[in-house]
Amino acid sequence: MTVAYHRRPVIWDIDYDAPAGELIAIVGPNGAGKSTLIKAALDLVPKVSGEVHVFGQPYEEQRSRVAYVPQRTSVDWDFPVSAQDVVAMGLYGKIGWFWPVSRKWRKEAREALDRVGLADFARRQISQLSGGQQQRVFLARALVQQADLYLMDEPFAGVDAATERAILQVLRDLRSTGKTALVVHHDLQTVADYFDHVLLLNMRLVASGPTTEVFTEENLRRTYGGRLALLDQVGTRLAEGQ
């Protein structure tokens, strides 16, 4: 898969096969294309080339099995809705067009909020939640989708300790029920503790595999040791030349 913004490739020729039923960290420096990888997989940004298969089928046919947790800052938290409303949004695909959110769905939303420790905050307007609580609302929204594959963009970014524990607990619950999660992660200290697999990314796939084998100092140096100058140069040519 290759993805470009304004014709300049952001990630080059990623070829990755995620192992099912594992917690996988996507790790790399700023500008490495971590978020872009997730967004392109979900068709949120156009791909230059490549395709995405989920459990052996094209992604388009498997949408309902994939849940997405975007970066917390990607939405307007002053929007006049409650935490429960936001969680219920994860159910809209199942509810279908035109139908209102009935009591049954609202109950599901509240249960998901309970799972992330926010049962008491269901009716709270979302701007009145702390950053960590907002992140947990997003997580609850992904949970109600009852997907098999979870793509999360920096869920641990800037959250309090309680939220970090809650998210980790949810991730482990997901793994124990056979779900797969691909998580963009920025905290190198915790990668080995939290994740079984790791995908090291810096404009291209640097290395991937079990954390114990791949998350080595040598690989990290290759990932974080600056961008590949030639890749940058050719990218610029592509952007100008076409």
Place this chain on the structure above:
Amino acid sequence: MQRVGARPTDDVCQTKSIMIHEFFQLLSGWSSLDTAIAGSAALTAMSCALPGAWLVLRKHSMMGDALSHSALPGVVMAFLFAVSMKQAGWISEAQKDAFLQVFLFVGAVVVGVGTAWLTEWVQRLGRLDSGASLGVVFTAVFALGLLLIRLDVDDVHIDVDCVLFGIIETAALQTVPGTSIPEPVLVNGAIFLINLLLMVLFYKELKLAAFDPGLATSLGIPARGIHYGLMAVTAMTVVAAFTTVGSILVIGLLIIPAATALMLSERLKVVLALSVGVAALSAVLGHVLTLTLPRMIFSRLGYPTIEDAGTAGMMSVTAGMLFLAALFLSPRHGVISKLIHRLRLGQKIAGDDILGLLFRFEEQTAIRPTDITVPDLVAKQNGISPWLMSLSVRRLLRGDYVSRQTTGELILTERGRESAKSLVRAHRLWEAYMAKHFELPDDHLHETAHRVEHFIDDDIQNRLQTELESPEMDPHGKSIPEKTEP
């Protein structure tokens, strides 16, 4: 009217009652035409409020501005087409109006989707921000419309004033053939109902596409399609509103009711309902004020009476006034509620300071002065105004935190002592916490702790205590009071 010896207040009262009398007298001339105008205005405003609310919620308010301007060439083209088809003899005069309506509708959809698409295209290709690309697109397209008006093809006379500001008074006179229903009531009322139906049907999808288009797309709900759909509906609504309020004032009707509603509620359904309510209110109130205000004000200032102040304009002014009122009265963002909140906080802090000082007198870590009362001392030390201080003292007395001795001195009651103890505890725990984690000389700790102590509740006190392993002394060697078990 001036009675000899009357006090000035009587005079004021009398003027007031005369004005109220005049107001109702002017209103007593309310005719069926006024009902038609107010009804047309209300339905136009209500039809605009719904798509407008979504524009505001999506932070696309400028799009309303853009659509109302770029709709102009669409409207002119529709007229030109209809007229030239009639001139070519393809359709009869009677059919012309029907065709015109269809062309207007199609034109609106084209304009709506076209403007949205063109803006995105300019933005992407020119790498401009959305404001700049909107500015490029809508002014250019609007100017094109003005040029088209100048074409002035034979019997197509489009009055620029009418397009910009509408002709609600004249429009309300036109009735639907065979009935007594004013035309705008039917047209704008129908648009309002269509919008209402669409917003009810697609409520959930609109909400998701507005809040998180990424999630919508990943769930298979076409956020882009909804965006373009909303643009088409907005353009249609705007074009329908041209006859009544014109292309400039319609922008206010799209945006102001929603902005007002957002001041008053944080629940989406309430916001939408309020938008429609504010729209209707500003229309009806706008017309009432058009009938009364200019005559009442201008005649007093010695100007000739204005017979015909435009309802469309007054409607927008009224909407603006309602927004201003909401801005002051809003429960959460309102200027007044913020003032009250600050006053309450100031009162609490001043009261806390008194309690803390009285507690320190009791434990003899501070010495009670003889030449100044405690409230005065606290006020002097912290720069608190005397009236806020007296409010705070009254609050303490009323809440039974302190009592006043016969000498006039304040002393702590049992309740006040508990409250003060918690406060001093918070203060000293925070000092200990800072001494542990901050690189600061000991004499720099007090000031911060003094500022922070009011906000450290039992929960944080407990956590501080755990984190500091239950210290007995603060960094200055003063004992940290034990927490009293309830």
